[in-house]
Amino acid sequence: MYFMWHPKHILISWIFLAGCNWSSTDTSKKQPVDGTQSVIWLVCEDQSLFLPIYGDSTALMPNLCSLADDGTIYDKFFAVAPVCAPSRSSIITGVQPALMGTQHMRAFQANKVGLNQHTGLPFYSAPAPPGTRSFTEYLREAGVFCTNNSKEDYNFETPPLAWDESSSDAHWRERSDGQPFFSVFNFNVTHESQIWKRQETSCQISHDSVPVPLLIPRENAVRKDIAVNYCNLEELDRQIGKVIDELKEDGLYESTTVVFFSGHGGPFPRFKRSPTDAGLRVPLVIKWGHVKDVPSRNAGLFSFLDLAPSVLRWFNVQREISLSGMPILPDSRGHEAVYASTDRLDEHLNRRRTIRTTNWRLIRNDFQDRPAGINIAYRKQMNTMKVIDSLAQDGIEPWISWKSKPLSKWELYNSSEDEWELENLHLNPLFADTLVYLQNLLFHAFPPGQDLGNFDEKKLIESFKQKVASEELTLPTLTQKGRSFIISHENPNVSIGWRTKREDAWNVASRGAEINIAEGITEVEVLVTRIGWKSKTQVLNIIN
Structure with missing residues (x-):
């Protein structure tokens, strides 16, 4: 039985969160920054492991390869949601979206007035649980110069204390002489929308020679989309190279920790918006600026919840605040399991919760009256989606099942052997113990009373309004x-x-x-x- 909404239930969940998951203690002195003196994030959009450093040499990416040669490649790094806004809320706070109220795609959009076209409800910023804030505030308090260039999209209004500067011109070069810095550069060229917007871009990659993942059709129009994505990756590499060149020009490359990752998995249908490896597993490269003799690869399990505590640890900024993530270090062994979720995806609600261990993925589907391939209007602009729709209309498998077959309650995949997570083993008696074990872990990661995805969004918004009004600043x-x-x-x-x-x-x-x-x-x-x-x-x- 699912937890039914009642105003006092939401209040209880907030109290539980305050008591068990977050704590904050004020300090009056700035902590010394005696670890690294500079960190840069290079964040791309919508990419799975379509990169030379993960064995796919279709796109030429010399700058990323050089960065990886100087650092550590992480083989099992996962987003907490297969879409950007919920995922980015966790990046800036270190909190799981469904436990914070930022689980819907999307709830808040800067400069938007009126009602959300997907829901008919107002846009809103979920009130953060006690002790939750942008982790960059702790850096800035410690004297670190923090810039963001320039995408925010945290699914709530950007905190005014998050950045020294957040704009298309934001750069570490604006800091005071000798000041440590944390600079984020976001790259839009690999976003899903660029598949159809950059169809005519000149590129040397032929659609005839591109590899086609098993999750999407092999038709010519699909191959062209895949080729565009590889071309976009080559442009991404050029843009990344410009930032790295600027670091080298300033004599900062050797001493700077440079991090490259994607906001979630690939841009194609059955990748983006899917709580699977295709939608959640992303590249991560860290070129260490304050650690020598690092391993070339790390096979540990890590997630976006680890990003905030990692940067705080690297700068040696200590705060008595509990985050569920762990600092990522060259030899870190990672987690036993990582977790992710989907809720409303634009105009459609499809609440799904998932756990990933080294070998296994379990997905819980809370609605068995809808398919995995829900109709998202936005992605119908992509030729690949048009092809899948056409094949489904003609009754061709597996596309008709993806578009129309209701989801089962559970999906269990041996991800270490089933790369694309296609064989659902949840009814196989050989794996009954594994199923129960993962079900228990998943339940405790998303307890019904704390998982805000369980509540009707309209009523959730009302409860947020009541909370804000009762705790006026x-x-x-x-x-x-x-x-x-x-x-x-x-x-x-x-x-x-x-x-x-x-x-x-x-x-x-x-x-x-x-x-x-x-x-x-x-x-x-x-x-x-x-x-x-x-x-x-x-x-x-x-x-x-």
């Missing part, structure tokens, strides 16, 4: 001491910022720490913010 207290001041706040779950008229970016304020104000500054603007709440600001006069 209040302004911080400012105590002046000569030309310095101290900002304090009674709520440990809020973030506090400040800036002068001369500054565009907010500074992250440490509770109890003195902030020195330069001569001539007569006003300071203070900020209190929390993910899911409307930020509050106030201008305060500095008394000379």
